[in-house]
Amino acid sequence: MAAVAALPPKAAPFDPETVRADFPILERRVHDRPLVYLDNAATTQKPRAVLDAEDRFYRRHNANVHRAIHTLGNEATVAYEQAREAVGRHLGAADGRGVVFLRNATEALNLVAWAWARRRLRPGDEILLTPMEHHSNLVPWQMVARETGARLRFIPVGPDGALEMDALDRDGLLGPRTRVVAFAHCSNVLGTITPAEELCRRARAVGAVSVVDAAQSVPHAPVDVGRLGCDFLAFSGHKTYGPMGVGVLWGRPERLEAMEPLFGGGEMILKVELESATWNEVPWKFEAGTPNVAGAVGLAAACAYVRDLGQDRIAAHEAALTRLALDGLGDCPGVTIHGPGPGSPRGALVAWSADGVHPHDLAQYLDQEGIAIRAGHHCAQPLMRQLGVVATARASFGLYNTAAEVEALVGAVRRAREFFHA
C-alpha cells in the first residue's frame, strides 16, 4: 500500500460529495457550524450500509451462533461465518480460515504476544519493533519481554520518518535471535508507510514471525496478506467504517494451528472434562464466548462498502487531500510538519506542531469552528519523545472528506495563531 505513491485510478475520480449522504453523522452541526470530521485515524464514521446491516441482524436474525438448530441460530451462524469469509477475502486470503474476530486491533496484537510469543520466547530471544509503534503494538511486547526474558530492539526512525532499514544489518538488529518482527504498516502519527513486504521477507529469512499492525492501512488501501507475506495482521473494525467492538487478527493458518488459545470458555472447546479440555479447530479456538456477531456482520458490510466505491479511487482521493493539507499547513507560519516530506509515500494523515500554540489549545480552537482534529500523544509517547514534543496536532482523512474541509482546517490553524498571540 503506497497510498500516495502510485495513483493512476482506473475508474473516474472519486467525488466525496456523492458519498457524504451515506454518513448520517455528517449532517451534524457542531457549535453551529457544519461538522468537519478530521479524526479518522482515531475512529471513522459509519455509513448507513453498516448501521443498517447491524440493525437488520438484530431485527431479523439475532441469535447465538454455532450451537443452535433453530432457524434464527442457523441464520446467525451463516451470517457470522459469511462475514468471516468476506473479511478474509477483503485481506486477499482465499477464505476466512485465518480470520479471528476479536474486540479491536489491540486485542489482536495482545493475542499474538500472549498466545504465541509468551509460550515460545526464551531469555536472549529478541523482539524487533520500531519506536513509532502505537502503544498497542509496544506495551504487549514489553509485558511479554518481561515475562520471558526476551529483549526488545528497535529499528531507528530517521528525521524524515522513514525506518532506517540499513540498521537491520549494520547494528545487528535482525538475526538468529530475532523471534518476532512487529511493526505498523502505517504510522498513526507520522503517516510513514513502512516497507512491510521487505520486513516480512527478512523476518521469514531469519525464522521470525512477522506481525503487521494494519490498523492504519486497511482503512485506506487494499491490503493483501499474501502479497505482504506476513504471519499475523491486526486491524480494528471501527477505524475502517465498521462498528466498534470488533477487530480482526488474521493469522496464517499454520501459525494459528500451532498457537495455543489464550482464553478458555464456550465455543473454543471440543471436549471438556472437569480437569481438562481439548480445543476446537482454527479459528474458533481463539474465539471464547459469544462473539460480536452483529459487529462482524457490520464489518463485512463496511468492507463491501469500500470495495464498491473502489479502494484505489478512495486512496487516490485521500492522497490528494493529504497533499493539500501538507501544502496548506506547511505554508502556515510557525508550523512544523512531522513525518515524510512531499513525494514520499504517506498515509492519509498529517501531524504537526505549531510554535506557541499547544495542540490542545489548537484543537479546542478548531472545535469551536466545527473542526474535529486530534491533539495529544496519539498513543505513541516514545515517538513524541523522539520528536521532542509532548503532543502534536493531527488531522486524518476519510473517504468523505473534501478539499473544502482541508481548506477550512488550514484557515483555522492560521486564525488560531492570531488568537493565541503566537
Next chain:
Amino acid sequence: MAAVAALPPKAAPFDPETVRADFPILERRVHDRPLVYLDNAATTQKPRAVLDAEDRFYRRHNANVHRAIHTLGNEATVAYEQAREAVGRHLGAADGRGVVFLRNATEALNLVAWAWARRRLRPGDEILLTPMEHHSNLVPWQMVARETGARLRFIPVGPDGALEMDALDRDGLLGPRTRVVAFAHCSNVLGTITPAEELCRRARAVGAVSVVDAAQSVPHAPVDVGRLGCDFLAFSGHKTYGPMGVGVLWGRPERLEAMEPLFGGGEMILKVELESATWNEVPWKFEAGTPNVAGAVGLAAACAYVRDLGQDRIAAHEAALTRLALDGLGDCPGVTIHGPGPGSPRGALVAWSADGVHPHDLAQYLDQEGIAIRAGHHCAQPLMRQLGVVATARASFGLYNTAAEVEALVGAVRRAREFFHA
C-alpha cells in the same frame, strides 16, 4: 435472587403483551409460523430502546473516547462513562468505578483467571468450582491451574441440582488452601440458584476471592454486588437485552487496584517509554484499546429498560412461565426434567430429556413449528456426563414470553414424540 421463591410483586402484574411491540424481531415468522423464541439463555432479543441507543450514538456522537478535545470526542466520552455509572448502579454499586467493559462474560472470567489468579496461585493452592459451571467458568481455571500448579476442587451437585454445601466442611473443600471460589449464580442447564451470599462469605472467611458468574442471573432479577459480598462478578450484555460485543467484569475496587492488567495498549497506560510503561487508574487499566462505546451505551439502555419495567415484576412473570413449563413438560410422557423440583428456587429455564427423541431431533421438530429452543451440551459437558446424557433440550424464558408460548412448546413436545414413534 431467588427468582421463583419469593414473589409478591408490588406493582400490577406484568403483561408481556404490552412489551412485545418493543422487540421488532418478535414480528418475525419462522417456517410460516410466528416466532416463539425460547432460547433466551443463549442470547436475548433486543428492544427498540437498545437498538435506538446504539444507532443514535453512531448517527450523532460517534468518536473515540478519552483522548479527544473535540465535541464528538467529548460527547462519546461522557456517554461511555455514563454507561459505566449506569451499569455500576444497576449492580447496586455506588458508582461505575468497579465496572470494566469487555467483550462478554467469558472474557471477564478469563481476565480474573489470567490477571488475578495466574499471578498469585502457587502449587497446592486450590480453586473451588462446581461441576455445573459453564465452560467459560471452568476452562480458564483449568488453564490457570495447569500454569500455576494449583488444584481444582468441585462442590458436588446433588440429584436435585443443588450444591451439597455440607461437603465444604465434610470433604475439606474449603480451607486455608482455597484461593478462589468461582461459581454460577444460576446454572444455565439446571436452573439451580446457588447460595451465592453464603459462598462469598465463606470464601472471604478463608481469605479466598469470590467470583460470581452472573451471566444467567443479571438478566432475570436485581443483583446487588454489595449484598452478594463478592469480589468479582461477570455478565454478558447480549444475554440481558443489550448488544453483542459488550460484557462486564465488576470488581471490588481494592481488588482491581491490586490486579495487574492483562492486555497492554492504548487507553490503559499512564506513561510509556520504549522499554517500560506505567498503568492508568482503575478501571481503565483493564480496557486496552478502543472500547465498544456504542455497545456500552446500548447496555446501559438495556439496564434502564428492565428497570423501567420493574425487575421484580419481570422476575415474577418469568417465574410463572417457568412453573407452567415445569408442569406442562413434567406431564409429557417420557420426559425427565433436570434440576430443582417444584418449590425450589430456579432460574427462568427448564432443561429436559425425552425418551427416544434426541434433543437435536426435538429442536429440529420444534423449529418447524416456529419454536426456538436449544439442544446440546449447553457448554456444560461435565454436567452432562453427571446427568448421564450427551445433550438435553432447554427452553429459557425472557420478559416477552407468554403463557401461550409455553403451551405451544408443551404441545409440540408431545407431538414430536409421536412423530419419532418414541
Next chain:
Amino acid sequence: MPETPDAALEELYREVILDHYKHPRNRGRLDGPGAEAVELQNPTCGDEIRLSVRVQDDRLADLRFEGRGCSISMASASLMTEACRGLTRDEAVALCAGFKAMLAGAGEPERLGDLAALSGVAQFPVRVKCATLGWNALLRALGGGAAAGDGGAMDA
C-alpha cells in the same frame, strides 16, 4: 423447500433414517490385527462416535461403530457401515466425497443407494455436521483428510 413444516420434516426424517436410528446396523467394536479405531466428537452438540475398521488387502473388511447422538448422526453412521463394507480404501474415500457433495446440495444422490435417504439434510445446514460425523471418523481411520476438530489438547 417443501411446503408445510411436516413435509420438510418428512423429507429430513425419512423412514430409512428413523429405522437405522432405532435399529442401528453394525454396532460394536473390532479388535485384532488390522483393526483401527477412531473416536470423534461433534463439538457443537456433544455427539460422539467410536468407529472401528478392519482393512484387509486394501479393502474395508469390516466396520463397527458405537456412539451417542441424534437420529441423523447415528443413522448416517449405520448406513455408512453398510455402504462401505467391502469397498477398497479409494472407493470408500470417493463414496465419502459423493456423500458430502450430496449434503452440499450437489452430486448425484441417486447413485448413492440407501444413503440418498440423507439428502434432505442439505436443507438443514446445521445438521450437516451430524450427518458427517461417522464419515469424518472413517476418513481419519483411513489415515486421510483433516477430519473435524482436533486442534490440540490440554490436560490440567
Next chain:
Amino acid sequence: MPETPDAALEELYREVILDHYKHPRNRGRLDGPGAEAVELQNPTCGDEIRLSVRVQDDRLADLRFEGRGCSISMASASLMTEACRGLTRDEAVALCAGFKAMLAGAGEPERLGDLAALSGVAQFPVRVKCATLGWNALLRALGGGAAAGDGGAMDA
C-alpha cells in the same frame, strides 16, 4: 453557553490565562530541607508537571513548578503557585476543593480571586483534567488524596 464560538473561546482563554501561559510564575525546582517534589502526568494527553513544595511550620513557604502542557494546565499551575504560597496545609487543601468545585460548575468562583479566570473550563469537561493537573500534584505533595494515575508500574 456563550453565543458565538469566539465568545466561548474568550471565556475559556481569558487574558489572565494566556498571560500566565506565556509568562509562568514560580517556575523551577526547590531543594533543601522540607522540600518535596512530585511528578505527575495526564495520561490522556501527555501533559507533565513537576511540582516542588517547601513546607515550613505547616505553611507552604514556597512552590515551584516545571512542566510541559497546554495553556490551561500551565496557567492553572502558575496561578496555583501564587494562590497557595503562605497558606497552611489545610487552607491549601480547602482551596483545592473550592477550585475543583468551580470546575464542576459549582462553588463560588468569586471567592477564588485570580483563579476564577479558569471558571470557563467548566464548560469544557475534557479540559478539566488539564486544569487540575497541578492541583493533583499539590495534593500528592501534601500527602493527601488519590491523585490521578498511578495504578502501578511495569519495567520490562
